[in-house]
Amino acid sequence: MAGQASTSDEVGGKGPFGEATAEPIDLNLTALMDILSNLLFFLLASFGATVLMAINVSVPVQAAEASDVASDPSSVTATVRLAATGIEVAATGPQDAAQLAAWKKSIPLHSGDLDFAALTDHLRRMKEKYPKSETMVLLPERGVRYDALVRAMDAAREDRANGAPSKLFPQVVVSTVVK
Numbered sequence: 001m002a003g004q005a006s007t008s009d010e011v012g013g014k015g016p017f018g019e020a021t022a023e024p025i026d027l028n029l030t031a032l033m034d035i036l037s038n039l040l041f042f043l044l045a046s047f048g049a050t051v052l053m054a055i056n057v058s059v060p061v062q063a064a065e066a067s068d069v070a071s072d073p074s075s076v077t078a079t080v081r082l083a084a085t086g087i088e089v090a091a092t093g094p095q096d097a098a099q100l101a102a103w104k105k106s107i108p109l110h111s112g113d114l115d116f117a118a119l120t121d122h123l124r125r126m127k128e129k130y131p132k133s134e135t136m137v138l139l140p141e142r143g144v145r146y147d148a149l150v151r152a153m154d155a156a157r158e159d160r161a162n163g164a165p166s167k168l169f170p171q172v173v174v175s176t177v178v179k
Contacts, residue, residue, distance in 0.1 A: 075132040076100070078123060078169055081139040082152055085109065087119055091126060114148055116155040123168045124159045136169035139176065149174065 015021050076093035091103035103126055107118045127133055136156045140149055156169045 074130050075134070076103070076126065076130045078103075078126060078133065078136040078156070079139065080119065080136060080152060080156065081141065082114065082144045082148055083141045084143060087114055087152075089119065089122055089126075091130075093130070114151070116151050119152065120155040120159055120161070120168070123156055124161075124166075127168045134169060135171045135173060137173045137175055140174070 013021055073094055076091040076095065079090045079092060081088040081090075086109050087107040089103065089105045089107065091100050093100060103122075105122055107115050107122070109115065110118070123136070138149065138152055138156070153172045153174075156172055157167065159166045159168055
């Protein structure tokens with residue numbers, strides 16, 4: 001067959017530009033893919049654990065027995081709702097409704113931003129009235145930025161205005177509104 005050209009895929013033959021072709025190599029990449037997928041899952045799990053360790057919050061649990069904190073008249077639970085329009089603060093506890101209604105306050109935006117100094121001031125006055133208070137429930141509305149959550153938690157945990165920091169509501173529970 002003198003008139004036929006040789007094909008380029010022959011082993012040991014010549015390619016289209018006259019170069020010698022190499023033998024095909026079959027690579028078994030199964031073990032490498034297993035290792036890389038395990039490494040990927042490990043890194044994702046590590047990142048999740050790191051995020052959980054970065055923010056010190058507690059999750060509310062239902063206790064089987066009655067708590068003496070709920071019936072203590074020198075203790076309230078502060079509820080702080082973060083919204084794009086401002087901050088709303090309320091108190092819950094064993095006190096009568098009139099006493100608790102006095103602590104309900106709406107803190108408007110200050111220069112277009114949430115006013116965390118006013119939040120700290122209001123929580124400090126609440127802590128002075130109810131010194132055994134420890135817990136604050138933080139309710140962020142949809143669209144509230146992460147840094148606003150962190151700043152609200154910082155504002156609720158310590159009052160640094162009068163020199164040495166004083167503890168306000170060190171136990172912050174982040175929750176959502178049930179619709």
